[in-house]
Amino acid sequence: MIHPSQTSKNPTLRALLPGDAGAGSGGDGFRKADLAEIDASCRVPVLFFFLSGLAWLIAGSLLALVASIKLHSPGFLAAWEWLVFSNVRTAHLNTVIYGFASQVSVGVSVWLMCRLCRIPLPAPGLVTVANLFYNLGVTVGVGGILLGDSTAIEWLEMPRYATPILFSSYALIAVWTIVTFRLRAERHLYVSQWYLLAAVLWFPWLYGTAQVMLLLEPVRGVVQAAVNWWFAHNVLGLWFTPIGLASIYYFIPKVIGRPIHSYYLSVLGFWSLALFYNWNGMHHLVGGPLPAWMITISIVASVMMLIPVITVAINHHFTMLGHFGKMRHSPTLRFIVFGAVSYTLASLQGIASALRSVSEVTHFTHHTIAHAHLGMYAFFSMVMFGAMYYILPRITQREWPCNGLISLHFWGVALGIVLYVVPMSLMGFIQGTKLNDPTIRFLDVVQFTLPWLQLRTLAGLLMVAGHVAFVANVGWLLVRMFEPYRKPVVRILTGEAETLAAGK
Amino acid sequence: MTMSYGPLLFLGILLTLASSWVGLVLMPHRQLGSLGQHTDPDTAAIFPAARAGEAQQGAEIYRSLGCVYCHTQQVRPEDYGSDLERGWGRRRTVSRDYIHDRTVMLGTMRTGPDLTNIGERQSDAAWHYRHLYNPQTTSPGSIMPPHAFLFETRAIGPAGRSTNALVLEGAFAPPAGREVVPTRRAVQLVAYLRSLKSSGDLPEAPVKKEEAAR
Numbered sequence: 001m002i003h004p005s006q007t008s009k010n011p012t013l014r015a016l017l018p019g020d021a022g023a024g025s026g027g028d029g030f031r032k033a034d035l036a037e038i039d040a041s042c043r044v045p046v047l048f049f050f051l052s053g054l055a056w057l058i059a060g061s062l063l064a065l066v067a068s069i070k071l072h073s074p075g076f077l078a079a080w081e082w083l084v085f086s087n088v089r090t091a092h093l094n095t096v097i098y099g100f101a102s103q104v105s106v107g108v109s110v111w112l113m114c115r116l117c118r119i120p121l122p123a124p125g126l127v128t129v130a131n132l133f134y135n136l137g138v139t140v141g142v143g144g145i146l147l148g149d150s151t152a153i154e155w156l157e158m159p160r161y162a163t164p165i166l167f168s169s170y171a172l173i174a175v176w177t178i179v180t181f182r183l184r185a186e187r188h189l190y191v192s193q194w195y196l197l198a199a200v201l202w203f204p205w206l207y208g209t210a211q212v213m214l215l216l217e218p219v220r221g222v223v224q225a226a227v228n229w230w231f232a233h234n235v236l237g238l239w240f241t242p243i244g245l246a247s248i249y250y251f252i253p254k255v256i257g258r259p260i261h262s263y264y265l266s267v268l269g270f271w272s273l274a275l276f277y278n279w280n281g282m283h284h285l286v287g288g289p290l291p292a293w294m295i296t297i298s299i300v301a302s303v304m305m306l307i308p309v310i311t312v313a314i315n316h317h318f319t320m321l322g323h324f325g326k327m328r329h330s331p332t333l334r335f336i337v338f339g340a341v342s343y344t345l346a347s348l349q350g351i352a353s354a355l356r357s358v359s360e361v362t363h364f365t366h367h368t369i370a371h372a373h374l375g376m377y378a379f380f381s382m383v384m385f386g387a388m389y390y391i392l393p394r395i396t397q398r399e400w401p402c403n404g405l406i407s408l409h410f411w412g413v414a415l416g417i418v419l420y421v422v423p424m425s426l427m428g429f430i431q432g433t434k435l436n437d438p439t440i441r442f443l444d445v446v447q448f449t450l451p452w453l454q455l456r457t458l459a460g461l462l463m464v465a466g467h468v469a470f471v472a473n474v475g476w477l478l479v480r481m482f483e484p485y486r487k488p489v490v491r492i493l494t495g496e497a498e499t500l501a502a503g504k
Numbered sequence: 505m506t507m508s509y510g511p512l513l514f515l516g517i518l519l520t521l522a523s524s525w526v527g528l529v530l531m532p533h534r535q536l537g538s539l540g541q542h543t544d545p546d547t548a549a550i551f552p553a554a555r556a557g558e559a560q561q562g563a564e565i566y567r568s569l570g571c572v573y574c575h576t577q578q579v580r581p582e583d584y585g586s587d588l589e590r591g592w593g594r595r596r597t598v599s600r601d602y603i604h605d606r607t608v609m610l611g612t613m614r615t616g617p618d619l620t621n622i623g624e625r626q627s628d629a630a631w632h633y634r635h636l637y638n639p640q641t642t643s644p645g646s647i648m649p650p651h652a653f654l655f656e657t658r659a660i661g662p663a664g665r666s667t668n669a670l671v672l673e674g675a676f677a678p679p680a681g682r683e684v685v686p687t688r689r690a691v692q693l694v695a696y697l698r699s700l701k702s703s704g705d706l707p708e709a710p711v712k713k714e715e716a717a718r
Contacts, residue, residue: 074649081653086570152567198517224608226532278524287580289597364614438589
């Protein structure tokens with residue numbers, strides 16, 4: 001599969017392939033575990049994270065639907081205070097961010113780390129305890145939000161009696177990752193490991209600092225807004241994005257059986273992201289009551305994001321080049337490539353929205369909501385779905401039971417998110433233009449948004465249908481675990497099984 | 505290969521986040537964390553004034569109900585958006601405006617209008633009660649959810665209609681013999697909303713003279 005010509009410009013072939021691609025034992029004195037042994041050791045802890053994540057996904061999707069309906073039909077479920085729009089909207093955000101996306105990303109990271117370090121999962125108890133803390137934290141936190149205890153600080157709405165629980169689970173995962181990293185049998189580090197290590201170290205720091213400075217000992221005045229957006233933007237930039245990119249860097253070469261295009265581009269992409277992303281946060285405050293230097297520095301850093309974004313896009317694109325046809329067969333590749341393309345689009349949209357002239361129009365509109373979903377869903381969640389399609393059959397040793405459900409999942413969420421993001425981005429832009437024209441009555445702008453908001457509910461229904469299909473397929477897969485083991489047949493969507501042999 | 509060298513990777517990871525933590529968290533804290541009130545040298549007026557107890561409690565209701573998700577409290581400068589033309593403030597808002605807020609709720613979304621100056625734009629408490637009870641009574645076509653749970657519908661007592669009962673007409677009126685009165689939380693919330701004013705002159709953000717004379 002790999003031709004020397006493809007790697008001549010790069011230091012070594014090892015640097016370009018995931019660490020679990022090589023032979024069973026290396027010549028450097030470390031015993032490298034078999035992949036099947038690693039997968040088996042991950043079974044219980046990773047399944048816990050995936051299954052609880054999916055339960056929160058279903059809860060979060062239903063909350064999203066209710067919130068979406070309420071925005072165009074304010075009388076819907078209006079009698080109950082705990083279901084007031086802002087509660088439901090906030091419960092949705094916290095459920096999908098901390099319940100679904102974070103838990104699935106921990107599951108994926110744990111599995112990736114074991115595979116790339118070539119050791120069976122060490123300290124499984126630590127991971128399981130972290131999972132219990134995640135679920136306890138999200139349950140208490142979202143419950144508190146619905147009961148009116150929301151802090152009203154975006155992305156940090158969970159009341160302060162919930163956040164320390166969640167913090168300790170992130171801290172446990174960081175400790176576990178460092179332990180695994182120290183015990184690694186594969187000495188070479190693959191690019192995915194840089195991103196994973198960075199994410200698990202960055203996030204507890206961010207989350208801990210934000211909790212202390214906003215919930216325990218709140219700073220004064222608009223410094224709160226600065227800390228808020230330094231934190232909230234970095235949840236995306238320094239937690240989800242690195243884990244998403246780590247997964248793309250792992251699964252594309254893995255599925256198509258080809259090394260990463262360029263080692264140097266992956267180094268440049270990683271360090272430029274590390275340098276610039278964490279300075280982006282204040283672009284959420286353009287025009288706001290903060291000193292111009294702070295906002296300007298974040299706009300500059302946002303534009304600098306062109307470097308990591310374009311670098312990563314080139315690297316992924318040229319790795320995929322000539323292999324796009326494989327997306328027809330591999331569910332993993334379909335979701336991952338959809339996510340990778342969305343990452344580029346979401347980043348470019350974000351960079352544009354950070355500019356003063358664009359922000360003047362889009363800042364306080366549904367354009368921002370569309371952008372958030374392009375990033376968190378079309379990019380990140382799609383990549384996580386793709387990763388789960390690869391990991392679940394391997395840790396359960398069972399193949400996906402139903403092709404139809406895979407297709408329903410993909411087309412439901414893919415069409416749903418496109419139908420969400422494209423019209424809402426456009427609508428937000430028009431909404432902002434109208435808001436900036438003082439001759440248009442405010443209530444007329446509200447009326448203008450109504451049909452678009454109804455369209456969003458339709459898009460949401462499609463996405464929920466996709467989620468239900470996925471969860472049904474996962475449930476079916478689990479039922480199969482109780483059946484006697486049969487040698488699995490590679491599940492592909494169309495064509496012959498051998499097409500994907502390289503990816504096994 | 506340097507990227508396989510763990511300690512260097514760790515160091516880079518820690519230093520990059522430390523840089524923005526210093527730049528975007530510590531520096532603003534040093535610059536803005538101890539801003540105080542401003543005393544006008546001519547009139548000896550102090551701005552911004554601290555909120556009275558009831559309005560301060562109302563801020564907690566505002567937080568708890570998540571008003572911030574649809575309403576901003578920040579006025580952008582002249583020639584940047586139409587915030588001033590829409591009457592959302594008399595001047596742009598600046599850091600000093602927020603020094604008394606326990607939770608600073610600038611907001612990022614304008615599903616509803618900005619509320620920086622709502623106390624001046626709509627000073628009538630009765631309007632606010634009707635609007636909260638059901639926004640359609642005052643603003644037909646609004647998509648704000650009705651907050652009827654902040655009110656109590658009860659039988660009219662022997663002494664007749666309560667003085668604080670809402671004046672509701674047509675489809676919004678309660679059944680005969682019953683009245684709608686605000687709960688304590690509604691009273692606190694309306695006190696807070698009426699306290700939101702952007703009238704204070706600050707050296708860094710003067711209210712324009714001609715504007716003030718209007």
